[in-house]
Amino acid sequence: MLSFFCFSRHLMYSFNHLCFCEMYPCLFSITLQFLFGSGLILLKMLSEYVDISKCLPSLSFEVVQRVVEILKHFNTRTCQLVLGAGAMQVSGLKSITSKHLALASQIISFVHSLIPDIRRVLFLKIPEARKHLLMSELDRVTQDYKVHRDEIHTKLVQIMRERLLANLRKLPQIVESWNGPDDNDSQPSLFAKAVTKEVTYLHRILSQILLEVDLQAIFRQVVQIFHSHITEAFSKLEVSSPQAKNRLCRDVQHILVCIRKLPAQNFSSEPVRNYGLLDEFLAEKFGTKVDE
Incomplete structure (x- = not known):
């Protein structure tokens, strides 16, 4: 040391x-x-x-x-x-x-x-006469470094997207139990807990290493993916019983609370932080919202 x-x-x-x-x-x-x-x-x-x-x-x-x-x-x-x-x-x-x-x-x-x-x-x-060639070489190297950094950030976003999709594939099976008469669980589902745990872990790891500007760039994309993919999946679910609807509402709220905490500045023009499609789904389906 x-x-x-x-x-x-x-x-x-x-x-x-x-x-x-x-x-x-x-x-x-x-x-x-x-x-x-x-x-x-x-x-x-x-x-x-x-x-x-x-x-x-x-x-x-x-x-x-x-x-x-x-x-x-x-x-x-x-x-x-x-x-x-x-x-x-x-x-x-x-x-x-x-x-x-x-x-x-x-x-x-x-x-x-x-x-x-x-x-x-x-x-x-x-000498001035020899600078041009070297400047061009360094400019190309500089661009290569930028492209490399962007590719790494894209890979980080891709990892989070793949983890989300893997959890979404398990969602129909989880939802089946919601319509049962004995389902009185007041906690978020395993799906909601899993996706929020994984994105929170990614945030914790990256925030220890990357600069804020890089965090913002990465998590703006992650928040967008969460809003679009989860909203699409929830919209296709068949929930009929009151307890199933309550479970779905709790899951949406749980995920939105997590999304609010992610560093995605200027993601939306709305005053609510990281507002997106999942917020609109919650308001339309349940007439409620998740604030800051």
Whole structure:
């Protein structure tokens, strides 16, 4: 732990001349808490290349070429190991979890944020005639990092969608018991408990690692999926008895309470947080609502 702290302090000192710590102190501090080993090594290598460029201006062009190659390789290898699930063969992981994806997103986002300052510093000693080609290369690398990050976020949303669909397939069987005369359970159904537990778990894991802007982007999509898929499934249910209707109402309310807590700012123009199709279903079917 002490060596990690010393290494982190060294990196912060090394990147001071990039002005990164001064421009993004909060981002740098938060990210260092979760950077895995390869990410820290990458930062150290970039710092050393910046030092070489500063001390040996005549090598600036070659330094930029090497930095571009390193950034490309790191991005490609991270994609192979995480999105491509290569880590399951390399390190024996049983699966690539949401936490692995979040950590990959975080380091990719972090490096993506570093590139403009790295370019500014490294290009100080590059002749104007040679800058254009290198700028184009770095622009392509920057775009590759952005695309990679977006693909990770899409995968996180896809995981949540697949878990929701898996639970929805069990819903008809659960609902069958609602119409029975002996059904007096006042608790939400196993379906409602399962979907809210899983999305709450995802939120807890991602909120420990990702920045708020990334959380918002991911959970806006998750909230949309919840509203559309659950509303569609509930609309097709055949509930006839009063107790079955009460069970359905409780489930909708339970799920909406969970949805209200998810970070999906500006999801809806309505004053109620994360308002959507499921709210409209509740109002139309039962004449009630779930507030903040």
